[in-house]
Each structure stands twice: as structure tokens, then as C-alpha cells.
């Protein structure tokens with residue numbers, strides 16, 4: 422098994438790379454470290470590669486990059502994948518702080534990129550816009566989520582954190598409650614992508630910034646039940662849902678098997694479980710907005 426430690430960055434194809442570049446600079450506050458005609462590479466203000474945009478025919482998340490232990494050997498992982506009947510390759514790459522990557526595809530065709538060593542790409546910068554601390558998690562939807570849950574468990578070492586009834590699975594690869602989610606939906610597509618903010622005050626600053634930029638908040642602010650993060654959601658210019666969140670539950674010790682106690686937990690200890698729809702959605706906050714709810718029904 423490949424034991425993924427953390428998510429690094431996501432690669433998006435977009436038909437209007439200039440428009441999405443303006444959004445990532447002006448609204449999200451990522452730093453465009455490399456800017457070419459058909460490709461823009463963004464780092465967070467802390468210097469980590471977070472998002473890569475490439476020009477394509479339709480909005481699509483094409484690749485997710487994960488980091489593994491510096492002790493891991495990518496060729497050993499490639500042999501493991503081959504034993505599982507999964508084709509992969511290890512190639513040199515020219516990304517800031519990352520030299521080699523193992524690549525293969527998950528069952529829906531998303532390219533998974535694995536690297537074992539990285540250095541931070543650039544110095545800390547003051548945010549020009551929201552300025553998230555990292556890319557935090559990616560949620561997908563598809564008609565049958567079970568093969569994907571099995572793949573991310575068996576191949577990438579993910580663990581199930583929580584279920585919302587039988588249609589929404591939250592999976593972790595490190596201390597964060599979830600890094601990848603799978604929700605049952607009409608079609609196979611991205612559900613939302615989320616950036617972490619440093620605290621509740623940062624969420625307030627983000628709300629004011631979205632207001633200044635005339636970007637409507639489609640749900641929130643509120644605190645979810647599952648994962649207990651404070652959240653706000655909006656849509657990017659490609660109509661993808663972007664979440665900004667903070668205070669996500671943390672499982673610091675897998676052996677103990679519970680999330681670090683927090684004042685807003687109703688279970689003590691807070692262990693992975695199956696949540697009903699209502700308590701999963703909110704501890705407090707407004708009900709889910711229609712522009713958020715429509716995603717799972719998209720054809």
C-alpha cells in the first residue's frame with residue numbers, strides 16, 4: 422500500500438485560463454509562481470504548490486498530487502501498483518521543490534501524482550486576497566462511490582473518518598478529518614474543493630473580501646456537524662464550488678481512534694461514525710443554499 426501523508430496540489434483544466442488566473446490571484450490570494458501561455462502554477466502564501474491551471478476544452482480537475490514519507494521509494498510503489506494491475510510511471514518533473522513523481526490513474530481517470538520529497542517553493546508573503554494556508558480537501562461525486570472508497574483505502578492508505586448516512590464518505594490520510602470525500606450523485610464530477618484558513622477571524626476577513634469582489638456566498642458561514650469545521654462556500658468562474666474552512670477535526674493518533682476533543686463535540690470521545698443528514702450538515706448556521714444543493718443533481 423502507498424501510505425499517502427498529505428495532499429499537495431490539484432491541477433485543473435479550464436477553457437478560460439486568464440479568467441481563472443484572475444480569480445486565484447484576486448479572490449483566493451494564491452501566488453502565481455510560474456506563468457506561461459497555457460499553464461499557471463500557484464503557490465500558497467506559505468510557499469507550497471497548491472493549484473496548477475492548464476488550458477483545456479472544459480472545466481475539469483485532471484490531477485491530484487499527494488506527498489508520501491521521505492523514506493518511501495517511488496519504484497517500490499510502482500511495483501506494488503503493477504502487482505495490483507495498475508499501470509504507472511516514475512518521471513522527472515520540474516515543479517518547485519519536487520523533482521520526481523510517480524503517476525497513475527484512479528478508477529474515474531483522475532491522475533494521481535505521488536512524490537516523496539519536497540522543499541518549500543518561495544518565502545512567506547502577505548496575502549493579497551483571502552490567502553489560504555493550504556489546499557485542504559477535494560470532494561468528488563459519482564453514481565457509485567464504493568469502488569472509489571475501496572481504491573483510496575487499498576491503494577493509497579486512506580481511512581474512513583465519517584459517513585453521512587450511506588451517501589457521503591469522508592476519508593483521511595493524515596491528522597485532518599478529511600482530505601478526500603466521495604458523495605453519491607447523478608454524474609461523475611468534482612463536488613467541491615477546499616482551502617484551509619487559519620482561524621475564524623480569517624473566515625470573517627474572507628467573507629468581507631468575497632463581498633468586496635461581488636462573489637456570492639452560496640452557503641455559510643456555519644459549523645458542520647461532520648468534521649466540525651467552520652465553512653463558507655462560493656462558486657469560482659468555472660462554476661466549481663470552492664469551500665473556505667477552518668477548525669477541522671484532527672485525529673492526532675490513529676491508535677487512540679478519536680478526534681482531539683473540542684468544545685463543540687456532542688460525542689465524547691468523538692469517534693468516526695455514521696451521521697444522520699440533519700446533524701451532519703450543521704451545528705449552527707443557515708440551511709444549505711440552493712446553489713450548493715444543485716451540485717449533486719448535476720447531470
Ligand SMILES: [Fe+2]
Pocket residue numbers: 558560613615664
Ligand atoms: Fe468540504
